[in-house]
Amino acid sequence: MKKVIVIGAGIAGIASAIRMACKGFEVTVLESNSYPGGKLSEFQLHGYRFDAGPSLFTLPEQVEELFRLAGKNPSDYFQYTKLPVACHYFWEDGKRVHAYADLEKFAEEVETQLGEPKANIRQALQKSSFIYEHLAPLFMHRSLHRWQTWLNAQALKCYLKLGKLGIFSTMHKANQAQFKQEKTVQLFNRYATYNGSNPYETPATLNIIPHLEFNIGAYFPNKGMFDITNSLYKLAKNLGVHFIFNTKVEEVMVEGKRVNGVKTEDKTYPATIVINNMDMVNAYKTILRKQKQPEKLLNQPKSSSALIFYWGIKREFKELDLHNILFSENYQEEFDHIFNKGSIYEDPTVYINITSVYKKDDAPEGCMNWFTMINVPNNQGQDWDHMITDAKKAIIQKINRILQTDIEPLIEVEQILEPRTIESKTSSANGALYGNSSNNRYAAFLRHANFSSDIANLYFVGGSVHPGGGIPLCLLSAKIMGDMVK
Known part of the structure; x- marks a missing residue:
């Protein structure tokens, strides 16, 4: 059988492996981390479980399609629930909006709470x-x-x-x-x-x-977001895909304008097809450093990053749901800091994701697991230690004002993810979560194609290439790539 090497076991890499296995290829996935999923992973912390990365789940049919492609019934392997409320929104003046899935109910809620006509x-x-x-x-x-x-x-x-x-x-x-x-x-x-x-x-x-x-709707996987990764990882293994972890690819081997495998520190893996799920920018800087560089794409401005505090909270807040937003008083100033000043605004918008609302065993009884995030600039060498300290104070102060509480004594466990660690763990250039920025009308055309125009049988998937970041688009990048391989 013809051999396929997939570089990276992110969600797009796993989806690509499944699609190639279903086409009859012998597939090996090489992953530098000790676990699958890339950003879409999980961890445990003193009785609390946290989904490490993406927290919103839409277009579940993109996951289900992979099971059907393999001749499986998706519901036998992966279950999810449609959310009755997409998000709870909070403002400093006490205004609150529940974004109901029922559109008429949502329109009525916005009219009642904000004075916005339902028709709008x-x-x-x-x-x-x-x-x-x-x-x-x-x-x-x-x-x-x-x-x-x-x-x-x-x-x-x-x-x-x-x-x-x-x-x-x-x-x-x-x-x-x-x-x-x-x-x-x-x-x-x-x-x-x-x-x-x-x-x-x-x-x-x-x-x-x-x-x-x-x-269409927002959803929650019944076993948590990581179950998207876990269920597809199990499917891939059932299809004969071979995963090798703690293995960093050093170079994509090219001969006569055609890939013929990859090299790691101690081994060569021959392949007819190589699929890169690594961030496009870092891939060209490292494993493709000997190849022609797409300078225009590599030099595009990068998307924003994130600062996340994973907090175990020793109390339940009934006013909070799965997704919660505590808005900044000056949204434009916040984005000006992120994209133009490379800093964090003193009054950031705070996003709190709490999976224990739906999955009770994600936190001890009477407690909650808070994934507390703000949008921040990508890493350009800022003094992150100082910025993180100031941001944590601002986040806590905002939560205290809006929820009328004192949150700090309730935090019994904490772990932090920030642009530097995002880059080191996921190879995302500058710690940018979505690759190149989409801040101009041509942005869709300034993403790398799902194939190489210079090297035959070299393909690209994941959030840094077309069609973009986020779980559905990463899965679609694998689909687009798979349709190209006959």
């Missing part, structure tokens, strides 16, 4: 659905680097609607024109952070994202 919410979600209908088949399910993508009926349909797809406006301007209340604008601007972007610069096409969360 309905219209915004209809526009989001319109953008998805026209752009998803092109930008999410196809390679942008093949002429066939642009010469078909679906592409023509898009060309005729360009003015309505948000390409010529920013997310913020589009939301400002749509809504009457600044808090509603802020709520919908938040979706730019789903791929590490700035709503004041990123194109309004990113208003596609609310469609995923509201019109």
Whole structure:
């Protein structure tokens, strides 16, 4: 059988391995860490379980498709629940909004709490659905680097609607024109952070994202987010995929403009096909350093990063749900600090993810596991130790003000993840969570293709290449790649 090497056991790497195994290839996955999943991993800390990375689950059919591809019934291996409330939103003035999955209930909630007419919410979600209908088949399910993508009926349909797809406006301007209340604008601007972007610069096409969360739905895997990784990892092994951990690839071997394997420190692995799931920028700097460098792509600005405090909290807060947002008073200033000043704003927006709301054994009885995160700049050599200390104080003060509590004495365990450790653990360039930034209208075209145009049988998957970051897009990158391999 022809051999395939997958570099990296992130979610896109595992999905790629499954797709190649289903095509009849002999597949080996090489992973530098001791565990699968990359960012989508988990850890235990003194009786608390934490999902380490992505916390939002949408488009579950992308996971289910892999089981069906292997001839399995997805529900026999992976179960999940649709969330009745996507998120709880909090503001300093006491305003609170429950983002109900029921669209009419959500529209009524926003009108009651924020004074935003229900009709504006309905219209915004209809526009989001319109953008998805026209752009998803092109930008999410196809390679942008093949002429066939642009010469078909679906592409023509898009060309005729360009003015309505948000390409010529920013997310913020589009939301400002749509809504009457600044808090509603802020709520919908938040979706730019789903791929590490700035709503004041990123194109309004990113208003596609609310469609995923509201019109389709947000979900929670019954065993936690890591079960996405774990269930697919088990499927891959059942299909005969061989995983080798604690093994760092040193070089992709190329002969005559064609891959013929990879080298590690002590071994050579021959292969007909090599699939790179490592961050594209760091891959070219290391394992592809001898090959032609795509300088324009490598030099693009990077997305934002994250500062996460994993806290074991010795109390339950009934007002908190699975997903919670405590908004900054000055959203634009916060993003200016992240993207222009390379620093952390003194009043950051705080995201708290609490899986123990749905999975009780993730925390001891009467306690909660808080994944407490703020968006921060990627690593450019800042004084992170000082910035993290100041940010923790600001986060605690904000939580205390909004929840009317004293949270610090309730923190019994703590672990921190920040841009430097994100880069060291996941090989993400500068610790950026989503690869290159999406802060201009051409960003979709400034991601690396899912194949190499210079080296035959070398493919790329994961959040740093097309179509982008986040679980659904990483899985789709594997699908796009798999469709190219006959």
